[in-house]
Amino acid sequence: MADRKTRIAIIYDFDRTLSKSEMQDGFIKTLEMEPDEFWNRSGKLAKEQSMDSKLAYLYLMIKDSNERGMPLSREKLREFGKNIEFYDGVLEWFSEIGKVAEQYDIEIEHYIISAGLKEIIEGTPIYKYFERVYACEYLYDEKGTPTWVKNVVNFTSKTQFVFRINKGEFDISDEVGVNKFVPHDERPFPFSNMIYIGDGTTDIPCMKLVREYGGHSIGVYSGDRSKVEEMMYDDRISFICEADYRKGSRLFDTVSRIIGMLSFGDGLRVQGYNDFKSAEKHAIEAKNKDK
Numbered sequence: 001m002a003d004r005k006t007r008i009a010i011i012y013d014f015d016r017t018l019s020k021s022e023m024q025d026g027f028i029k030t031l032e033m034e035p036d037e038f039w040n041r042s043g044k045l046a047k048e049q050s051m052d053s054k055l056a057y058l059y060l061m062i063k064d065s066n067e068r069g070m071p072l073s074r075e076k077l078r079e080f081g082k083n084i085e086f087y088d089g090v091l092e093w094f095s096e097i098g099k100v101a102e103q104y105d106i107e108i109e110h111y112i113i114s115a116g117l118k119e120i121i122e123g124t125p126i127y128k129y130f131e132r133v134y135a136c137e138y139l140y141d142e143k144g145t146p147t148w149v150k151n152v153v154n155f156t157s158k159t160q161f162v163f164r165i166n167k168g169e170f171d172i173s174d175e176v177g178v179n180k181f182v183p184h185d186e187r188p189f190p191f192s193n194m195i196y197i198g199d200g201t202t203d204i205p206c207m208k209l210v211r212e213y214g215g216h217s218i219g220v221y222s223g224d225r226s227k228v229e230e231m232m233y234d235d236r237i238s239f240i241c242e243a244d245y246r247k248g249s250r251l252f253d254t255v256s257r258i259i260g261m262l263s264f265g266d267g268l269r270v271q272g273y274n275d276f277k278s279a280e281k282h283a284i285e286a287k288n289k290d291k
Contacts, residue, residue, distance in 0.1 A: 009165050013200075017197055020085045024116065052152065054154045074138075094126070136152050138150055158202070190214075192215055192262075207219070221243060
């Protein structure tokens with residue numbers, strides 16, 4: 001592996017990590033229903049049918065909207081994304097943290113792994129900043145009407161997408177590439193070059209994975225810190241920060257310091273790996289001469 005520019009992947013959950021509430025709340029309100037009522041019904045359905053909770057809410061969204069004569073479409077779902085309220089600084093975050101990366105001559109790529117709906121995220125003003133968005137999706141007919149669930153993302157399947165980013169195997173339909181062996185130091189985004197930002201229990205497997213393999217996991221909160229403090233105590237995350245993305249916030253400064261650290265650490269990692277490959281080559285050549 002020749003010397004090359006350091007690349008960092010920042011991976012985000014969405015609901016209550018970037019946004020102040022669940023992304024489906026706008027849809028639920030069009031049904032003249034309170035979010036708690038919808039989610040209680042969804043949870044009850046999942047329990048009664050021994051059903052994945054994400055599939056349950058995806059089913060109810062179609063069922064409830066059809067029963068009220070307001071069938072869903074891809075465009076309607078994107079419209080809900082336009083009204084999502086984000087935490088302070090989110091809209092400016094990508095530009096400002098990009099300036100920090102430029103100071104260290106580092107490339108940053110942003111990714112979302114969410115159990116929410118990709119179509120809603122597509123309607124948000126921040127969608128354009130992400131290289132990939134992995135989230136639940138519907139399959140649509142030629143009229144743009146959802147007919148089936150195309151992809152579902154839950155708290156355990158989220159780790160699959162961390163590995164896809166790690167290996168640069170982004171195609172969800174490719175089950176071979178994501179499972180093939182690639183030496184850690186030859187992967188596009190080694191775990192050490194990952195920052196995972198999330199807020200709750202659905203993020204724990206990803207946070208633990210990234211942290212255990214040398215990356216950095218940040219638990220964010222708004223108001224009550226107990227959830228992220230428990231994750232910190234259980235060794236799931238590296239840092240606790242308020243969900244404030246403004247320049248000068250603890251979150252902004254923490255990510256900036258990680259970027260600065262990686263600007264030196266990744267160069268040493270690459271140097272060490274290149275030295276190992278050179279030594280390996282010479283050792284093989286020497287053994288072949290002795291034969």
